[in-house]
Amino acid sequence: MKRILYICLALLVLAGCKETDFPVPTSLYVGDNTTFNVSANGETREIEVMTSANLTLTTADADWAVISYDAAKRILTINAERNDSPSDRNTTATLTAVDRALTLTIAQSGQPALNMQVAGATSNVTAWYSASYDLSKSYDGATSTYTYTANAPASGIYELTYQLAADKRVSLAGVNLVPQSSAGSGTFGLVTIEVSTADTPTNFRTLVTDYDCKQVGTPTFIAFEESIAGAQFVRISVPAASTKGGNNFRLAEIEFKGIASTGSSEKFFIPLATSASFAQEGGSASIGIVTNSASISAQVADDWCTATIDGSFVKLTAGANADHMRRTTVTITGSDGGSATVSVGQFGSADQKLTASNATASSQESTDNEGSNGGPVAFAIDGNTATYWHSAWATSAPAPHWANFHLDNAASLDFLRYYPRQPSGGNGNFGEIEVWIKTTSDADYVHAMDYNCGMKATMSEIVLPKSYTNVEQVKIVVNTGTGGFASCSELEFYGTKK
Ligand SMILES: [Ca+2]
DSSP states (O other): HHHHHHHHHHHHHHHTGGGGGGGOOOOEOOSEEEEEEEEEEEHOOOHHHSSSSSSEEEOOOOEEEEEEEEEEEEEEEEEOOOSSSSSEEEEEEEESSSSEEEEEEEEEOOOOOOOOOOOEEEOOSOOSSSSGGEEEEEEETTTTTTTSSSSSOOTTTEEEEEOOOTTTTEEEEEEEOOTTOOEEETTEEEEEEEEEEETTTEEEEEEEEEEEOTTTTSEEEEOOOOEEEEEEEEEEEEEEGTTTTSSHHHHEEEEEEEOOOOSSSSSOOSSSSSEEEEEEEEEEEEEEEEEOOOOOOESSSTTTEEEEEEEEEEEEEEEOOOOSSSEEEEEEEEESOOEEEEEEEOOTOOOOOOOOEEEEEOOOOHHHHHHTTTEEEGGGGGTTTTTTEEEEOSSOOOOOEEEEEEEEEEEEEEEEEOOTTTTTTTTOOEEEEEEEEEEETTTTOOOEEEEEEETSOOOOEEEEEEEEEEEEEEEEEESSSSOOOEEEEEEEEHHHHH
């Protein structure tokens, strides 16, 4: 329709009619969507502008995107550089006619970033609150543990220096500071970050000065203006006076975010996840690949899930699922080598909670010691999240712990839900676990999967790698748990009933 309108307008102009004779507004159209995504790895993109008017172009001041407009061809060209940061960014381009204007948003995703390994750390703090709160707790991968001191150093500035394990594949692009969610005393305020590289490890360069983390209980990601290849030491300085209470330091986790280093001669392909799951209503999920392949591609085995590529991300989308859990696999391939298989599952509205009975465990604490709501493993399947199983502590019971459950009516078993102690978790929150399954045709348990519940206080949804039929028993081996214990308020089993 629009094109016909332009042709009519052009004919009118050719016929010598003055524009004022016909109060038809100028047409100016690029499609219904005015946001255009450009690849995070950089690209040149042309957008056809449907208009009869002479347009002028104004752009926001973004040095990463050169935007031009060819009035003769009516083509808007965006020449976007690679986004060398984990952060998304966008800019605008406005096309203006005599009587109207159209503003387009040009959006670019950031690069997928992995957590770089920390080889060690030192600080000017002479006394941590106790060994359980020392500096290593800020890089043990668990947000349930934290670094804490109640004493300020003589200088009044906490200095923490982390050594990164050498990794030529990635460049340090930013730091994610994870406070304790309760934001207690010592939650940090102002942060200065200095970095040195492997070739001159004692020569620090200041990248961020007095970034205000505002003493909040949520993570603060601080992106650098440029990523640093070969980063070796990272020094974090925090004035004691800027922390909550003014005299303490508390940090649950520090994550050093590395993006693919384009200067690396080694080819690499590192998927940031090997599984994804969708809610029964459907939705989308994104899998990042840290790679220096020029491009990636993805293929999905089943058509209920679709994959599109945005830079080095694979975006997966699924519609609603009215059946029980469905699964598929996505194969992602790099143009310069490397591939990964991602297991995708989607919960369905027909998923059913199965009945578990006869729980046994490697150990359980007595209600005399734990209190009337805690101890016996039967509390893990009583349907009440206020009661919980706790491994023994009055007598020694070292990890690994385990608990075993009989399923009474499982035609199939698809996934488990693990609820730590409610409402806020505590000792025994599951970390790394193994799931073992015995079906009617197995003589003994068969290893089904490993899973990391992360010792977090919130529920974990553990999707099995396949649908298991005729399951008799499930055994959970708890290799790590908060404080070395295992505890569980409820373990739920889902699939289809017999
Ligand atoms: Ca319970």
